[in-house]
Amino acid sequence: MLKLAGVIMLMLGCVGIGISKVNEEKRRVRELRQIKRIIIRIQNEMIYGKRTLPEICFLLSQYVERPYRDIFQEIYQKLAENRGEILEKLWKEQMEVGMKEMPLKEAEKDILCNLPEHLGIQDETMQAADIGQSLDMIAEHIRQAESELESKAKVIMSLSVTAGLFISILLL
C-alpha cells in the first residue's frame, strides 16, 4: 500500500514538473505577445500622437500589465526628473532588471531592451517603420514559440510520465 502511494506521489511530482514546464512555455508566448502589443502602441503613438518617448512611457505605465507597468513608470519618472539621464542607457537598465525573471530567451528580451537603438530618425513615419523591424522580429519569435509549444508540450508531458514510471520501477 505504501509502495503504491509512493509511486502515485512520484508520478504526480513528475507530471507536475512537466505541467510547470509547459506553463512556462505558454507564459513565454504570452510575454512575447505582450511585447508585441507594447511595440505596436509605441509605433502608433509615434505616428499618430507624435508623442515623445517619455510621454509614451507614461502612457504605457497606465496601460500595460506588470512588470512592464513598473518598468515604464520608472523610466518616465527618471526622465521627468530631467537630470540629464540618457534614455538609451536608462531604458536598457530598467528593462534588464524588470525582465530578469521572465521565461524569455536573451534574443527575445533584447528586442525590447535594445529598442532605443533604433531611435534618432527625424521623420516620424520612417522612425515608426524602423521600429517596425523589431515588430517583425517579435512576430517571428511568436510564430516559433507557438509552433514549439504544441510539439514541446507533448514531448514534455510524455517525458515526465515516462521519467516518473522509470524512477518508480527503479525504486521498486
Place this chain on the structure above:
Amino acid sequence: MEKENILHIFPNFMHAKWMKVAENSKKLQEIRLRVNQPIWILLDNSEWFLSETGQLTKDIKQAVCSKEKELEALLSHICQYSIYAFTDEIRQGYMTIQGGHRIGLAGQVILENQKEVRNIKYIRYMNIRVAHEIKGVSDSVLPFLYRDGNVLNTLIISPPGCGKTTMLRDLVRNFSDGTEYGEGKNVGVVDERSEIAGSFLGVPQNDIGVRTDIMDACPKQEGMMMLIRSMSPDILAVDELGNAGDIEALHQATHCGCKMLATIHGFSLEDVYQKRYMKEVIDEQLFDRYMILGKKNNRCVVNGIYDEERKICSNWQELSC
C-alpha cells in the same frame, strides 16, 4: 535661475564640462556651438570661450571645440530622444525646451518641391538662447499704458537684444493679473516662436498671468484670428510684427475691439515709420503708445514712451529695466 536649469539642457556625461557655465546661469545669455569650432558663450554681454577643463576663458587658443558626436547627443537629449516628434520645430530652425530656453538650429536643408523646407539634416550649429524671466520689469511703465483703467494699444519698439520680449512677457503678466491702474483682463498671446510663454509640451514655463491663453507655435496672422474667434480676449499680444499679413490681422483685431500689445524691431519711432506697412498703422493712430527700448552702459533702458500723436508722454523720465 538655478544652475540645474542650465545643466539639464545637456546630457549627463556633459555635466562636468558645463558646470562652471551653469554656475553663472544668472548672467548667461547665449551659448553657441559650431562643429569643430570653439564653444562661444555670452555672459553678461561679454564674450567667453569654454576650455577643455570646463573653465571660462578669454583666450581662444585654450578653447575647446564642439564635436560632431556631442552635437548629435545634445540634439537627441534636447528632443528627449524623440527627434521624430520635433520635425516641425527642426524645420523652422528652432525649438523651445523646458525652462523656456530657445535652441536655434542650422545644418543642411532638405527641400521639397525645390522651395519648401522639409527638414534639416546634419545639424552642426546650435545657438542656445537662455530665457531670463524678469518679473516686474514693466512695473515702472505701467502708468503710461493705462487710460481710465483701460489698457492702451501699445507697440514696443526695440533693437535686438534690448529686452523686447522680456518687456512684452511682463506686460502680459501684469495686464492679465491686474495692477493698481486697472483690473485683470483676458489676454490672448500668439506665441509664434514660443518665446513669450516658453511653452514646453503645451505648458508655459514662464509666468504669463492667470487670465492668459496661449496659441503656441502658431503664425501670428492665423493665431490672432483664431484667438479672437475662440477665446474672445480683451487684449491680444504678439511678438515681432513684420509683414503685411500681420498688419492686416492687427487691423482686424482692433476692429473686433481687442486692445493690442505688440513688438517690432526698430531703433526709434522714426525708424519704424519708414518701414513698409507701418507708416499707415502709425498715421491711422492704431497704437496709443509707442515704447522705445535701447541700451545705455550695457543696460537695457526704456528710452521713451510716445503717445498716438508721436509726442513724448508727459512726466516721462528715462527708466532702467
